[in-house]
Amino acid sequence: MVIGWILCVALPYVLMWGPLAVWSPNNGQQTALVVTTVASLLANIAVFRLLTRYPGGRNAALVAPQILAIYLILSLFVLILRQEVSRYLLLASGVASFIWLHVEFMTLQRLKRIKLAAVNLGRAKDLANISSITVRFLQEPDLHGLRYDGVVADFNAIDATWERFLTKCVLNGIAVYNARNLLESLTGRVSIKKMSENDIGSLLPSKNYERLKYLFDVGFVIVSLPIVLIICLITAICIRIDSKGPILFAQTRIGRGNRPFTLYKFRSMVYSKCDDPERFADENDDRVTRVGRFIRCTRIDELPQFLNILKGEMSLIGPRPEQPSFVRQFDEVIPFYSYRHVLKPGITGWAQVRSGYAADIDETQLKIEHDFYYIKNASIALDIYIVFLTVKTVFTGFGSR
Incomplete structure (x- = not known):
């Protein structure tokens, strides 16, 4: 410095x-x-x-x-x-x-790459899938004189011999990490397959944080309104010229507390008078218009949701709201799915900037694990980080369909 x-x-x-x-x-x-x-x-x-x-x-x-x-x-x-x-x-x-x-x-x-020793038992084995760190798996309770940034173990999978070894590491000034917590911090996901009632209880965000976040949301919307209105006006004209149908698209989504609300977006698909069944957008979806492809890639289609923020139904950052039929479907097959509704849904969020668009059950389960990480670690610092990642996402078009 x-x-x-x-x-x-x-x-x-x-x-x-x-x-x-x-x-x-x-x-x-x-x-x-x-x-x-x-x-x-x-x-x-x-x-x-x-x-x-x-x-x-x-x-x-x-x-x-x-x-x-x-x-x-x-x-x-x-x-x-x-x-x-x-x-x-x-x-x-x-x-x-x-x-x-x-x-x-x-x-x-280039110089600082984390080097860890891991007890080759339980969830610690999953560290082998993390490319950002160097891991050596221990077959016996001995470091053989080698130096590491820390030792990792699944505390639920080790016996008394390994516990004594970890205690010795701490006494010698070597950091010891719980494999589950370390995996969460490295992947940005909370495994929903390994959750218990105690885990659910720890996922409640602070009330003071929620109040501060609401004030920030409203303040940001008001301050940015002059620029946003100009962008919205240009977008509305382009949509009107490009295709027939309404400029705005309204759809029922599930928000905080499993309560339904009406979400607003700029229409990015071909207008149909028939009530088409709800389905995910596909890669190169032929329903998307020329203007729609651009505004979906740059996330301009989400700007009308500033109205949802002013109405108190959404936040700038939070889990993405889903359609009712998808919520019912996912709630039956994904454990603890509905717990993501403990927070207000967001225009952007941790899952969107980390995993992009989810189009099936497996991708949605991955998305839920990211949502749970956000709920568990919700803070102003994490929100600022998501804002930076969102800017990067807008410029790269990551995850858009």
Whole structure:
């Protein structure tokens, strides 16, 4: 962090105004020095500490959005307070942070690969499917003098001999992890096949978090409304020109507490007066119009759901609401399926950015495991991470159909 501050704040400052300006800065230089220092430190914390604890958080594609967001927010804050500030230093520091943090991130990614020893019993065996870590499976309670970042075991599958070995590891300063918790943190999923009543009880989100989230949802919708209305107007005109039928599409979905509500979207498929049976969208679905394909790929078709947020039926982030017939079908074959309705459904969510579109029972079960991870770990930090992943999803078109 110190090296980053020298390269991204001190060096641009000295290069622009010389070393004498350090001792006698004007108001604009002084404010810019404080703002860029705070921005540089926050950017470092965000890139290497804030989001890296979530699955996929160590992703180079997320470095730039975090840096850009921090510098923009702090710059806007200074402008709102009408403080004199050097825009040149803000820009130079932002560019330097962008370059330095990318170099630092890529270098550390190559050097820091987690190396674990795992007891070859129970769910610990599933670590063999995780490509982001190096795992050596232990056949006997001995590390043979090798160094590891930690030892992993399924506490429900080991005997007294392994328990004494794990105790010895802890006493020697070696971290010991529960295989189930580690798998959840690495995959971003909670296995619904291994759940018990105690697990269900732990999946209740904080009331304070829900209140804060609602205020953020409403505030975001109101602030973004001028831009959103322009996009909606252009989209409505394009839909009208491209195909016959209504501009908006209304459909019954199941929301919080298993209660039905009317969800609004821009119509992206060919209009049919007949009540077609509910079914998943297929790859290259011939029902999708030309405009529909674009707005589905960019998620513009979801913008009318801002109305659902203002009505209190949805949130910006949460489990995706399903149609009633699908809910009944999945509830019969997937354990604990309806528990995903403990939260308000969202326009985007952990399952959408991690696994994309689900079109059958197996994919839906994977999606539910992602939903349960979100419910269990719901927090402002995770929501911010999902926002960054959503931006990435919009630009890549991941999971759209």
